[in-house]
Amino acid sequence: MNELIVEGEISSHILTLRGKQVMLDRDLAGLYRVETKVLNQAVKRNIERFPDDFMFQMSEDEFKNWRSQFVTSNSDKMGLRRAPYAFTEEGIYMLATVLRSSVAVQTNIAIIRTFKKLREFSKHYNALAKQLIEIDRKHDKHYKELKKALDDLIATSEVADEKIIGFLK
Numbered sequence: 001m002n003e004l005i006v007e008g009e010i011s012s013h014i015l016t017l018r019g020k021q022v023m024l025d026r027d028l029a030g031l032y033r034v035e036t037k038v039l040n041q042a043v044k045r046n047i048e049r050f051p052d053d054f055m056f057q058m059s060e061d062e063f064k065n066w067r068s069q070f071v072t073s074n075s076d077k078m079g080l081r082r083a084p085y086a087f088t089e090e091g092i093y094m095l096a097t098v099l100r101s102s103v104a105v106q107t108n109i110a111i112i113r114t115f116k117k118l119r120e121f122s123k124h125y126n127a128l129a130k131q132l133i134e135i136d137r138k139h140d141k142h143y144k145e146l147k148k149a150l151d152d153l154i155a156t157s158e159v160a161d162e163k164i165i166g167f168l169k
Helices: 004-010 025-033 036-045 060-068 089-098 102-162
Strands: 015-017 020-024 055-056 085-088
Touching: 004 055, 004 102, 020 025, 020 102, 025 036, 025 085, 025 102, 036 085, 036 089, 085 089, 089 102
Parallel strands: none
Antiparallel strands: 015 020, 020 085, 055 085
16 A cells, blocks of 8 residues: 555544544545445444544534535436445544455555544644734734834924024025
């Protein structure tokens, strides 16, 4: 399995729903090379391993919104009749205990690594955002100081213009 391709493919399937990063059952099934129906059956046989914070089904509104993003006239035939299940990172880890094929094991390792890289990226992004805010504050302070200095300079030059310099007739 080419890790670069898998990593890119995995990260393109990570969505944010209800403030959590999740992957949908149909995308996971594709990565695991099983039918969505098979993945969901394995989950249902082991439902006690998948509490609400590990897996949830999209609400009707979430499903309509997600479905509307696909420009296809035959979405029913493409398996989009029911709202998919969304698996959080923890739920995806739990899938490893339910799906035991070698493809599932390798795919799960790749998914775990992708989530780890996303967390690391997020940390760096947040640190960079803080630095940019600090730079903006410093520049704002310098701008205010410069503006005050220019205003003071203009005020003193107006006073200087009132003085008569030169010879009087």
